[in-house]
Amino acid sequence: MAVREIIEIGHPMLAARAQEVDVAAIATPQVQTWVDDLIDTMRAANGAGIAANQIAIPYRLFTVEVRAGNPRYPYKPQIPLTVLINPVVKFLSDATFENYEGCLSVPSLRGAVTRHLEISVAGFDRDGAHQSFEVRGYSAATFQHEYDHLDGTLFP
Ligand code: NI
Numbered sequence: 507m508a509v510r511e512i513i514e515i516g517h518p519m520l521a522a523r524a525q526e527v528d529v530a531a532i533a534t535p536q537v538q539t540w541v542d543d544l545i546d547t548m549r550a551a552n553g554a555g556i557a558a559n560q561i562a563i564p565y566r567l568f569t570v571e572v573r574a575g576n577p578r579y580p581y582k583p584q585i586p587l588t589v590l591i592n593p594v595v596k597f598l599s600d601a602t603f604e605n606y607e608g609c610l611s612v613p614s615l616r617g618a619v620t621r622h623l624e625i626s627v628a629g630f631d632r633d634g635a636h637q638s639f640e641v642r643g644y645s646a647a648t649f650q651h652e653y654d655h656l657d658g659t660l661f662p
Contacts, residue, residue, distance in 0.1 A: 507542040509550040510561040515612045515660055517562075524559050524566045524656045527591050532634040537567075541589050541632045544569045552578045553610045554585070554648050557655030560611050567591040568652040572645075578608065582644050590637075593629035595653045597622040598640065605647035607661045619661050621647040 513520060531537050540563050548556040548569050555570035572585040601623040608616045625646045628638035641649055651661060 507539070507546050509546045510543050512547065512551060512556075512560050512610050513562055515662075517611075519559050519562055519564055520611055520655070520660060521658045522559070522564065523658050524557075524564050527565050527567055527630075529592065529630060529634060532591060532630060532632065537591075538632065540565070540567065541569070544589075545571075545587065551610050552576055554579050554582060555652040556610060557652045559655055559658075566593065566656045568593065568655065570648055570652060572648070582648070585645050585648065589632045590627065590629035590652075591631070593627060593649075593653055593656070595650060596626045596628075598624040598626055603643075603647075605644065607647070607651060609651070609661055611655075612660055612662060615662065617662060619647070619651075621650050625649060 544556050547561055554572050557568040558565050569589050570585055571587040572582045602620050603623050604618045605621045607619045624642050626640050627649050631637055
């Protein structure tokens, strides 16, 4: 477990599509260490989420967590710690809203991004179990932001 360096806008790994994780490898020490490092780095930076390519791991996984009193996002509803490997995001309606976003890889910049209001999220957890759930509002924007990272998209 380690807090890792967060790479910043301009690094090619942030602009590239990350690769699928071999689901059979989720239990391996390598993937488990990736998950631990994502959690440690996200928490150390007070992020609402972090994608693996932000710590130079070019694979499709991210973590999300919003705890009470997060200093970067004091207005966000709490989200329990969520690990998603090979995530899939689907829009449940055409409804959108303007979300004001920041990113650990884009220091000192915040901006409005149009996000879908209602989404479904699926993927594997760190135990290799498939999970799916629906998310709405600010929390849905957080998941869309992290998912975008895995396709090489930054919010600006
Ligand atoms: Ni980000």
